[in-house]
Amino acid sequence: MLTIYGDSISGNCLKVKWAADHLGIGYEWIETDVLRDESRSPAFLAINPAGQVPTVVLPDGRALAQSNAIILYLAEGSALIPGSPYDRAKMLEWLFWEQYSHEPYIAVARFQVRYLGKSFSDLDPRLIERGQLALQRLDQAVSASDFLVGSQLTLADIALVAYTRVAGEGGFDLALYPAIQAWIARVEGVLGIAD
Incomplete structure (x- = not known):
């Protein structure tokens, strides 16, 4: 059986859980609390040196x-990866964008506000600006289509919904992005997830 080491507060971990659940892949979840440095233990480092x-x-x-x-x-x-080479490449484009232009701002703001106790106004202005630009880009994309690539859920949606759905915990007002709110509801509905 697959074993997933993950922290339930992490969107990066939850997207793995949601993909496995959606695909019906059995796994054992081992909660690994990053706030307690459990991912830095010798036993864990033997599995993942990073x-x-x-x-x-x-x-x-x-x-x-x-x-x-x-x-x-x-x-x-699976159907989570498009069959067409172009659509598959578009899905990968979103996955790369998520890790480079979305997660470093949305997730970092959330971590600093929710877990470190900073106020939104005390965050680095560049962090806020880049987070807002990421949300604007995503809102534009999901205004034109129900999902990010094609007409059904792909890994792009799973990757991007993970931190977008909790962007408010980092001080970003999702009410400013109605298309994102509708997209989050669609993706959560397909995945069967809720708060």
Whole structure:
């Protein structure tokens, strides 16, 4: 059976859980609290020397890290990865954008506000600006289509909904992005997740 080491407060970990659940892949979830440095223990570092969650251990004992690499592995051959080369490349484009232009701002703001107790006004203005630009880009994309790539849920939606749905916890007002709110509801509905 697959083993997932993850922290339930992490969107990166939850996207792995949601992809596995959606695909009907059985797994054992091992809660790994990053706030308590559990991903820095010698036992965990033996599995993933980078000391990061999520990390999965495959049934054959091999470990795999990085959330988007994991969900790509899990979804291989499924409808979560488009069949057309162009659509598959568009999905990957969103996955790369999520880790470079979305997660570093939306997730970091959320962590600083919710878990470190900072106020939104005390955040680095550049962090806020980049987070708002990411939300504007996403809102524009989901204004034109129900999902990010094609007409059905793909890994792009799973990757981006993870932190977008909790952006308000970082001080971003999702009421300013009605298309995002509708998209979040659609993706949560397909995945069967809720707060």
